[in-house]
Amino acid sequence: MTxxxxxxxxxxxxxxxAQRNEQRLLxxxxxxxxxxxVDAPIREIAAEAGVGLGTIYRHFPTxxxxxxxxYGHQVEACAAAGPRLLAEAASPLDALxxxxxxxxxxxxxxxxxxxxxxxxxxxxxxxxxxxxxRLVPVCAELLEATERAGQTTPGVDAxxxxxxxxxxxxxxxxxxxxxxRHMVGLLIRGLRGTxxxxxxxx
Amino acid sequence: MTxxxxxxxxxxxxxxxAQRNEQRLLxxxxxxxxxxxVDAPIREIAAEAGVGLGTIYRHFPTxxxxxxxxYGHQVEACAAAGPRLLAEAASPLDALxxxxxxxxxxxxxxxxxxxxxxxxxxxxxxxxxxxxxRLVPVCAELLEATERAGQTTPGVDAxxxxxxxxxxxxxxxxxxxxxxRHMVGLLIRGLRGTxxxxxxxx
DNA sequence: GACGATCCGGAACCTTGTTCCGTATCGTCT
DNA sequence: AGACGATACGGAACAAGGTTCCGGATCGTC
Numbered sequence: 001m002t003x004x005x006x007x008x009x010x011x012x013x014x015x016x017x018a019q020r021n022e023q024r025l026l027x028x029x030x031x032x033x034x035x036x037x038v039d040a041p042i043r044e045i046a047a048e049a050g051v052g053l054g055t056i057y058r059h060f061p062t063x064x065x066x067x068x069x070x071y072g073h074q075v076e077a078c079a080a081a082g083p084r085l086l087a088e089a090a091s092p093l094d095a096l097x098x099x100x101x102x103x104x105x106x107x108x109x110x111x112x113x114x115x116x117x118x119x120x121x122x123x124x125x126x127x128x129x130x131x132x133x134r135l136v137p138v139c140a141e142l143l144e145a146t147e148r149a150g151q152t153t154p155g156v157d158a159x160x161x162x163x164x165x166x167x168x169x170x171x172x173x174x175x176x177x178x179x180x181r182h183m184v185g186l187l188i189r190g191l192r193g194t195x196x197x198x199x200x201x202x
Numbered sequence: 203m204t205x206x207x208x209x210x211x212x213x214x215x216x217x218x219x220a221q222r223n224e225q226r227l228l229x230x231x232x233x234x235x236x237x238x239x240v241d242a243p244i245r246e247i248a249a250e251a252g253v254g255l256g257t258i259y260r261h262f263p264t265x266x267x268x269x270x271x272x273y274g275h276q277v278e279a280c281a282a283a284g285p286r287l288l289a290e291a292a293s294p295l296d297a298l299x300x301x302x303x304x305x306x307x308x309x310x311x312x313x314x315x316x317x318x319x320x321x322x323x324x325x326x327x328x329x330x331x332x333x334x335x336r337l338v339p340v341c342a343e344l345l346e347a348t349e350r351a352g353q354t355t356p357g358v359d360a361x362x363x364x365x366x367x368x369x370x371x372x373x374x375x376x377x378x379x380x381x382x383r384h385m386v387g388l389l390i391r392g393l394r395g396t397x398x399x400x401x402x403x404x
Numbered sequence: 405g406a407c408g409a410t411c412c413g414g415a416a417c418c419t420t421g422t423t424c425c426g427t428a429t430c431g432t433c434t
Numbered sequence: 435a436g437a438c439g440a441t442a443c444g445g446a447a448c449a450a451g452g453t454t455c456c457g458g459a460t461c462g463t464c
């Protein structure tokens with residue numbers, strides 16, 4: 001172990017133009033995602049960044065890499081919010097509700113993200129996987145807490161719940177008659193099911 | 203009334219080869235839809251039918267036309283089942299449950315159909331519209347009945363419910379961990395909400 | 405200043421959708 | 435039967451987007 005580099009030992013540091021381009025691509029991607037959605041043509045992002053196609057593919061081999069680079073910290077923040085809410089909220093159910101709200105907000109706020117997660121196109125499969133792998137454990141924790149508190153019917157799988165919520169958020173743009181929040185609200189209400197609130201009940 | 207043609211008076215009947223080709227296309231499309239999903243390349247269907255690209259576009263200008271031609275009668279049957287169930291089932295809620303079951307079965311049975319309905323690709327927009335226009339009224343009728351019977355919380359929009367159910371069915375293939383029926387079940391349970399069953403309850 | 409490692413740009417190729425038109429076929433009329 | 439106009443056919447051609455690849459420019463170091 002010579003311990004000379006940040007990691008193993010890339011004999012040379014990254015070239016400065018490479019760093020610059022990565023930065024430009026990140027900014028361009030963020031802008032294009034907002035303008036045209038996360039499924040915008042790669043060429044459009046390359047053009048916005050003033051960079052060739054080869055460059056974008058070298059820095060971000062898959063679309064997922066780009067999306068994660070742009071929105072990754074928000075996903076992480078969402079993941080981190082789970083335990084925090086559980087600690088701070090009045091009850092596990094309140095925590096779950098708040099967390100789901102936050103997740104839904106994130107999805108429907110990012111142009112085309114929900115649709116992308118729902119689609120099974122090549123290049124979105126990995127994105128799908130990333131989201132689920134990152135957030136399902138958090139959701140599971142919240143769910144277990146609500147179950148233990150008797151606020152939720154047991155036996156609901158966190159993975160399925162996350163997929164369900166994500167799916168419900170699909171297509172909210174391009175359809176003003178459909179508000180995902182209504183259906184997510186219904187879904188969550190179904191989660192409470194017959195496990196009536198242990199407290200008040202007229 | 204001369205009563206010579208089937209309709210108004212296309213001065214000539216359709217050519218026999220045209221009829222033959224339409225038939226072939228229908229059969230080919232059905233086969234390809236099963237094998238490769240409703241989003242299979244047009245060329246694949248043309249090849250399967252042994253016709254040129256121009257021919258398929260002439261007979262079925264949009265993908266929707268083809269899908270409706272293949273699955274239309276099943277959609278109609280589903281639409282027709284609504285009133286019948288309402289008349290036959292023990293309660294409006296039973297009717298609604300049975301009808302939703304039937305709809306979900308239909309969606310997850312047809313390779314890629316749910317995904318297609320969820321996507322907002324050009325050429326699937328119309329399919330989406332067709333399904334909703336045909337089935338939302340039926341769902342609305344069932345929903346009103348359950349509401350009147352006090353088996354369902356009022357204020358839920360049939361259109362949103364149908365979209366929600368459809369969305370929940372997306373991506374069930376290519377993901378063995380996700381069973382749409384579970385989430386649809388939850389959604390429907392949320393529909394019943396706090397409107398406790400007016401009858402028996404252990 | 406030179407030289408090798410790195411990185412860049414975009415031409416080129418693939419897949420799929422869609423249009424268009426020269427040509428073949430059909431049905432009818434003589 | 436033969437001819438002729440209406441129909442229908444086939445597939446070339448064009449567009450859009452994804453992905454690969456490599457000659458050449460640039461960077462960092464010696």
